[in-house]
Amino acid sequence: MSWPIVKFSDLIRLSQNGFGARRGEGTPNVVLRLADIDSAAWTVSTTDLREINMSIKDRAKYYLDHDDLLVVRVNGSPLIAGRMVPYAGPKGFAFCDHFIRFQLVAQADSKFIAYQFKHRQVRSQVERGMVSTAGQHTVSQRTFEKITVELPPLSEQHRIVAAIETHFSCLDAAVASLTRAKANVKRARASVLKAAVEGRLVPTEAELARAEGRDYEPASELLARILVERKAAHEAAQDGAKRQKKYVEPVAPETEGLPELPEGWCWATPGQLGSGEHYDLAIGPFGSNLKVPDYRDAGVPLIFVRNVRAEQYTGMDDKFIGHQKADELIAHRVKGGDIVITKMGEPPGDASLYPRTALDGIITADVIKWTTARVLPAVYYVYATGSSLIKRQFVDVTQGVAQKKVSLERFRRIAYPIPPLAEQHHIVAEVERHFSVLDVLDTTLKTNLARCARLRQSILKRAFEGRLVPVGAVSIEEASSLPQGTLDLSYIQENNAL
Template identity: 50%
Template sequence: MSEAFLLGDVADVVAGVGFPKDMQGGQDGAIPVFKVGDISAAWLQGKSLLADSRNYLSAEEAKSLGKCVPAGATVFAKIGEALRLNRRVMLGRDALVDNNVMGLVPKREKVSPKYLYYFMQTVDLGELSRSTTVPSIRKSDVVEISIPVPRLAAQDQIVAELEKQFSRLDEAVANLQRVKANLKRYKASVLKAAVEGRLVETEATLAHREGRTYETGEQLLQRILEERRAKWTGKRKYREPVKPETEALSELPTGWVWASPEQVSAGEPYSLAIGPFGSSLKVSDYKTEGVPLVFVRNIRSGSFGGENTVYVTADKAAELSAHSVDAGDVLVTKMGDPPGDVCRYPANRPPAVITADCIKLRVTKVGVDPGFIEYAIASRVVQDQILGITKGVAQLKVNLANFSSIALPLPPYAEQARIVVEVDSHLSIIREVEAEVDANLQRAQALRQSVLQRDFSTASPNADALQPTH
């Protein structure tokens, strides 16, 4: 027979630790460090075990931070959007986890690690959140979860039956994930070709064939800078925008030029800006209606609006006008793992305000297509530059000063427009296929939950053992 226990009876609930900003960890260290992003990445790849990390600490450094979470523990996010997504994995080795992660260490005389791991997949941790803005859970919430605990032999039967059924499902999911990976590579190749002048015929080639002249990217950039200088009405002496860092970059196609984000910005105050920091915008300012806020998660997902949207009052938005966002503005994450996700603020959304760790680039209307700038930043050519200026161990960030001087390829305006049309066409196809793949992955996840719910119901009190299903 099985008995109903509280989770705290059969597992120790442990929280992660904070990592000092000045602590340097290397791949040659002994102890892996896992963050929420590592959990999500493993989950998205269909992995149940988390063993390899991009961050390691020496045994001595790890010991100074606290006790490692042992292999076999189930770990998951305890705060943020990742909590709502209910992604969890088992540790494949002893590790440190950061303070946004919570772990369940099974008391093995009562519950097997795999049984606990599969059971936790039936629990919606997001429902335990007490916050309406940033979801979060506490240890006291988790220890009170009820869990059916049959004999260890029956637990092993349940796990064996689940794994038999999931092996077929996992194979189908793996095939879908391979399709997604191929689509990601295809998108990267499209963007790479776009910023290397190989996606459409260059303006230089067309002009030569048609026997005409054209405005080169260099001439366009000079015109942008001259018009900005001529329109300057500020009280201070005019400051030329910073030039791009082009050392070690490859040669551009004929008629193109390297330009910095500051050079292609609108040139108005705060046309290149980050979100407010410190006490300028506090959680207490958040409202359920008003002017919407843009978070890093919105830029990553390209999704604005919906039931989870957070707002500020119109008066607060006016106070934060330096951080305002309008349709067509290019938005970039300045923190993440790694930073550099990019999208345009959509035309069908009202003006908004960016939050901390977001960068806004409002491009000039003098011969620069914001769509091209978005795709350039998303390309490997610029992403590698962003990675090169990323700093931090516990939290990876890019500062605005360094971002202002990265190098963006700038072709003639007519060529920009043709590139955007062609990229849009390719990405439209990719999005359609991705939507179908995601729908099938959701069906697979729903089937997995159905199997888990059914089989764990057989482990409820008075159930002696798993009844095999066919």
């Protein structure tokens, strides 16, 4: 099926940027922001809306009507900038200058046009006209002047929209079900970690020892042994040193308000559980010590917040520094098996194990490095950091408004639940057994969500190739209402002859 191809500009009756004032005269009126509109789902929020005083003249100019098309004019994501939304929200709302509003001629169904702008063929035209500056991606009214769309007769547009929405409603239900399942997987992972740090995931070492009639080393004795070894490591490092550094006992945990631990467990802080080596707890260098001009295409990898995800190190070695610079930053060096934790985020506290096979790296400013005592399985402390018990403590010690951060000194004081050593290994094995099952399920759900996205594009492709609904007869009268010069009579006669 071949439909007339028209310039989108020929279909525009009105185009304008939104209301740009942040203060005004008049009475309060809702002015929609980017955060108020879901540009993917085409929904408008009705809560937490911003009101700005608007004059009667401005209201008349910026009030939204049903079937207006709102385009995201500027956004930090190139995937969101240029998205088109047919407005179906409450009447009486205005729109801010982060949007462009288009009103179309009567011969164009606004939803039909908006669906075309979701299709790759038209979306690619938008992306070619996009301007990117300082991390912001922008389209303008002029961006749309040269964009072309297909325009079947109006009755056929209506049928196509109805067919698309029938298919999409089925897809939406499938996506919602898959999304709920993914949320359940996430909750299941959290439940596993919660049980792990509460002594409910595996039989405790105290229970096993009683059942087997044997002794065991409780966590308190393990901690005492680590502290002795930690002090010895410090003193060994002082041998022959010109400047002797006094050993400072690590801070003990504040346990008031913390839950009761299982038999044989105890509380300990990251400082107490460190290896005792210089800089076993460290943060990245201040900005003046590591600048962008220091970056190289190869050398010693840098570790950024973006590399650290919950229980998973992404390994994006895309920034390096030279070996000489790395030697200057020895206090910030990370080795395989160290724990890396984000000290900035919403909230901070994502932790992962730096791969044992990875080259030594250097952490950047918003990453914490934690080298645990050698006897400890570091991965247990990665899992513990991901538990709700530790996350709550991170929230308690986080400061900042625009950027939430936790300092190294506050992190040193977080209380970790410590099981006996053998039990730590058992917990790690059981967490990984559960996670391996959940990972397979999560991968399957991601695959099916990706299939839904591809199927959505396939539906649009069929729709705009004229293969989604049967082609109906088109009248000469309907054709004559189309924009001047967009359609010739041969198209009408051919379709009426079918």
